[in-house]
Structures are given as structure tokens and as C-alpha cells.
Amino acid sequence: MKHGSISGEGDPAMSDLDTVLDDAVAANDVPFLVAMSGSSSSITWSGAAGERSPGASATVDTVFRLFSMTKAIGSTAAMILIDRGMLSMDTPVIEVIPEFAGIRLLEGFDTDGAPLLRAPGRQVTVRHLATHTSGFVYEFWNTDMPKYLAATGHPTILSGLKASLSYPLLFEPGERWDYGIGIDWLGQIVEAIDGRRVDTFCREEIFGPLGMVDSDFEPSERLAPRLAAVKIRGEDGSFADFSIAPPPNPEVYGMGHHIYSTAPDYMRFLRMLLNKGQLDGNRVLSEAAVAAMLANQIGDLRVGKLVSIAPALTADAEFYPGVPKTHSFGFVRVEEDVPGRCSAGSQIWAGVLNMHYWLDPARDVAAVIMTQSLPFVEPRFMQVYERYERAVYAGM
Numbered sequence: 001m002k003h004g005s006i007s008g009e010g011d012p013a014m015s016d017l018d019t020v021l022d023d024a025v026a027a028n029d030v031p032f033l034v035a036m037s038g039s040s041s042s043i044t045w046s047g048a049a050g051e052r053s054p055g056a057s058a059t060v061d062t063v064f065r066l067f068s069m070t071k072a073i074g075s076t077a078a079m080i081l082i083d084r085g086m087l088s089m090d091t092p093v094i095e096v097i098p099e100f101a102g103i104r105l106l107e108g109f110d111t112d113g114a115p116l117l118r119a120p121g122r123q124v125t126v127r128h129l130a131t132h133t134s135g136f137v138y139e140f141w142n143t144d145m146p147k148y149l150a151a152t153g154h155p156t157i158l159s160g161l162k163a164s165l166s167y168p169l170l171f172e173p174g175e176r177w178d179y180g181i182g183i184d185w186l187g188q189i190v191e192a193i194d195g196r197r198v199d200t201f202c203r204e205e206i207f208g209p210l211g212m213v214d215s216d217f218e219p220s221e222r223l224a225p226r227l228a229a230v231k232i233r234g235e236d237g238s239f240a241d242f243s244i245a246p247p248p249n250p251e252v253y254g255m256g257h258h259i260y261s262t263a264p265d266y267m268r269f270l271r272m273l274l275n276k277g278q279l280d281g282n283r284v285l286s287e288a289a290v291a292a293m294l295a296n297q298i299g300d301l302r303v304g305k306l307v308s309i310a311p312a313l314t315a316d317a318e319f320y321p322g323v324p325k326t327h328s329f330g331f332v333r334v335e336e337d338v339p340g341r342c343s344a345g346s347q348i349w350a351g352v353l354n355m356h357y358w359l360d361p362a363r364d365v366a367a368v369i370m371t372q373s374l375p376f377v378e379p380r381f382m383q384v385y386e387r388y389e390r391a392v393y394a395g396m
Contacts, residue, residue: 016391017045024384025050028372030354031231031239032058033384034234036263037367037392040274043267045395052228052372063219063226064370065245066259067351073206073269074183074255075130075293075330076199076285077190080205082126083289086193088331089127089297100124105135106148106168115148115168122173126189128278129182131297131327135169136180141306143171157181158162158257160250177303177327179317187255198253209282210272212265212273217246217253219260227260230353232312232374242374244353259350263368270359270366273347275389295360296326296333303332321346331359341389352376356385367392 021033029308032050034261036043048058080336081087093100103124104117112240120135127193128134139145139156155164165188167181187198194201201216207215218229232242261278268279273294277285303325305318319325324335331347342348343362348358354377355370373381 002080005250014395016233016395017128017388018047020066020384020388020391021047021049024387028239029380029384030069032062032142032228033369033371034058034060034062034064034263035367035388036060036267037365038267038271039364039366040271042123043264045392046263048233049194052226054229058228059226061062061214061226061262063214063223063262064218064228064355064372065193065230065351065353066261066355067246067257067353068261068265069261069351069355070254070332071183071256073202073259073348074186074190075196076206076269077201077255078126078130078186078284079285079289079293081190081193082292083286085199087126087189089292090123091126092123092126093125093129093185093189096192096288097185100185103166104179105145105172106170108144109147111149113147113151114220115151117168117396120169120172122164124169126186127297127329128173129186130191130329131177132179132182133174133177133298133301133327134180134182134185134287135171135173135175135178136179136182136185137178138179141179141308141317142170143309146309157184157254160247160252160254162251163254170179177298177301179306181254181256183256183330184252184254188253189254198255202259206284207265209284210265210268210279211282212268213263215261217260218248219257228372230372230374233378239373244365244374254343263370264366265356267366270357270368273359274361274366293329294331294333294345294359295328296335297329298327301326303327309373311375313374315378317377318351340393341386342393350377354378354381358389363393363396365392365396 035047036046052058065156105120107116231239272279279291334346347359353372359370
């Protein structure tokens with residue numbers, strides 16, 4: 001176990017957190033772990049266990065491919081423009097990006113396997129994009145999208161090509177919740193309105209003010225030596241090397257998946273939200289903007305289970321089964337207290353390489369638990385996540 005800064009050294013509760021990480025690595029539940037927890041005022045615990053790459057122990061400042069943990073930062077970028085009166089949650093996307101009018105809705109396939117497309121009956125808004133109610137989906141949890149990609153040769157969102165953004169919708173905007181590429185389109189809206197590319201915008205408006213010194217859209221020469229290796233679990237239960245990363249120097253930076261960062265940096269971002277928009281005297285969002293960002297933005301709709309069609313890459317994804325969940329402007333929102341775990345109003349999400357966070361404003365708690373492994377949300381990892389979360393609250 002390698003420790004970072006720890007408040008309460010010698011506290012039995014801190015030892016419990018150490019044990020969660022050490023036991024998870026020893027049991028081969030994960031290849032390695034970095035975790036950190038804190039409040040609006042401080043980091044209360046941090047730790048690391050295992051090897052992030054052959055011969056290199058995991059450290060608290062290990063660099064991660066955030067993948068979908070990028071999405072909360074992308075939503076924050078859009079909220080900054082909303083906060084400044086430059087954008088509204090209900091702005092139709094075509095008012096900012098006219099070519100979005102070419103997006104079609106996939107109704108199915110003809111007898112030859114060709115896609116059947118039509119214009120959607122409603123306009124997609126900024127709110128739809130941020131809450132995953134736009135109609136966009138990912139191909140890992142939907143049977144029609146892989147068929148569409150194969151039939152058309154359409155590039156996937158991880159290609160970094162601008163053309164990859166033109167996925168079809170699978171349902172009418174606002175009809176239901178389903179997980180997809182909406183935040184990548186939010187990034188395009190930020191660029192169109194602000195004029196800066198999203199990497200520059202995030203450095204100047206989020207990373208810089210928050211002191212996120214190890215966060216960027218490319219692994220620089222300074223960050224690369226600390227970048228963790230990616231592993232995938234085989235049928236025999238062992239981990240093997242696996243290659244997956246956002247493409248370098250893409251045509252478009254994906255605000256849904258492209259950022260590299262560390263646990264300490266991401267905790268600075270989460271603590272900014274606990275502090276209602278500021279950290280260490282540097283304000284990123286107004287208090288009103290943070291309140292809107294963390295509120296339920298999908299009304300009576302509910303977040304449901306994502307059923308995997310690619311079991312080597314992801315298991316079925318459902319957080320807190322049986323607990324009602326909505327979506328705020330960038331996060332899944334837990335609507336009831338979970339005994340021994342997070343409170344009603346908590347904001348949660350994850351990255352595909354088994355990186356998870358939660359933000360609990362009611363209890364003034366933020367935490368991350370991070371590795372770089374597949375399949376996503378495999379039961380062995382999710383059991384570790386639950387043990388870690390329970391240990392954080394037990395120590396309060």
C-alpha cells in the first residue's frame with residue numbers, strides 16, 4: 001500500500017480503507033487501485049495498491065485515461081457558458097450548429113440490412129445532450145448501433161473523426177434515458193459559441209483555476225511516465241495487456257471520453273462542486289449554476305440498466321439496483337438514501353476502464369476509486385467499489 005496525503009493517520013477507519021485496496025489487489029479483483037476521499041474543505045484519505053505497470057507501483061498521482069469521467073467536465077464547460085448567459089439548457093442544437101439538422105433517427109433496417117432513417121419529430125436541445133435523453137446511444141449496449149455501423153462503415157466515436165459525431169438517434173428526444181454520445185456534441189457547442197477548442201477552453205476555464213495540474217487531453221512528456229497500463233480479464237480470470245486509448249491529435253476532441261487525469265486532480269474538480277462552484281478562492285461556476293447542474297433535469301424519466309452486448313468489454317451496467325435514479329446536468333442522480341452508502345441527491349458516474357466517483361452534497365463527501373481494466377462494471381470490481389464506499393461512510 002502506497003499512501004498519499006492522509007488526514008487521521010492511525011485511525012482504524014483509515015486502516016479499513018487501506019485493507020479494501022490491499023485485499024482487492026491480493027484477490028486479483030483488480031490489477032491495481034488508486035482511491036481518494038474528502039470533503040469540501042480537505043482530502044481525508046488517499047491510497048494506492050498494486051502495480052500500475054510492470055515494475056512500477058501504483059501511486060496516488062498515477063495518470064488515468066478518464067474515458068467517461070470526462071463527461072462531467074464536458075457538462076461543466078457547457079454550464080460555464082449557460083452561467084454567462086451565452087447558452088440555455090433549452091437551446092436547440094441546430095441554432096448553434098446548423099449541420100445538426102442532418103441528424104436522422106434510425107427506425108430499423110430493410111430486408112437487405114440497409115438502415116431505415118427519418119427526420120426526428122422533435123428538436124434535440126442542450127438539456128437532452130447533457131442528460132442522455134437525446135436519442136443517441138453507444139454501440140456497446142444497443143443491438144441496432146453495431147448493425148448500423150457495419151452496414152454504413154460509419155466511424156465510431158473513438159476514431160476522433162468529426163464524421164463520427166453523426167450517429168443516428170435511436171429514439172425521439174426526451175422520450176427516455178439511454179447512454180450515448182451527447183456530451184461529445186456539447187463540446188462542439190462550446191467550441192461554436194466560445195471560439196476556443198475544448199482542450200484550450202478546459203485548460204483556461206477549469207483545469208487552470210482549479211489547480212488541476214495533471215489534467216490534459218493528451219498525455220504530455222511529463223504525464224506519460226505515470227500513465228497506467230490497461231488490462232483485460234480473460235476467461236481464466238487472469239489479467240492480460242490490452243490496448244485502448246483516445247486517438248492522439250484527433251479532428252475533434254471528445255468531451256465524452258478524451259481527458260487524462262489523476263485522482264488528486266479529479267478530487268479538486270469534485271470538491272469545487274461541493275463548494276458550490278469555487279475552490280481555494282477561485283470560482284468556476286456560480287452557486288446558482290451548481291444548484292441547477294446537480295438538480296434532476298429529466299423530470300419523471302428514470303435511469304435504467306444498460307444491457308451489454310459486448311461482454312468482453314462491459315457487463316450489464318446498473319448502479320444501486322432498485323434505487324430510483326434520475327439525471328442531472330452531467331451526472332446520474334441518486335434519488336433515495338442508500339443505507340450505509342450515498343445519500344439522496346448524490347451524483348455518480350464512471351469511466352469504462354473501471355474508474356468511479358460519487359459526490360454526496362448532503363454528507364459533504366466526494367470520492368474516487370480508479371483502475372484501468374476491462375470488462376467495465378464486472379461484478380468483482382463492483383463488489384470492491386461497494387466495500388470502499390461503505391468503508392468511507394463507516395469512517396465518518
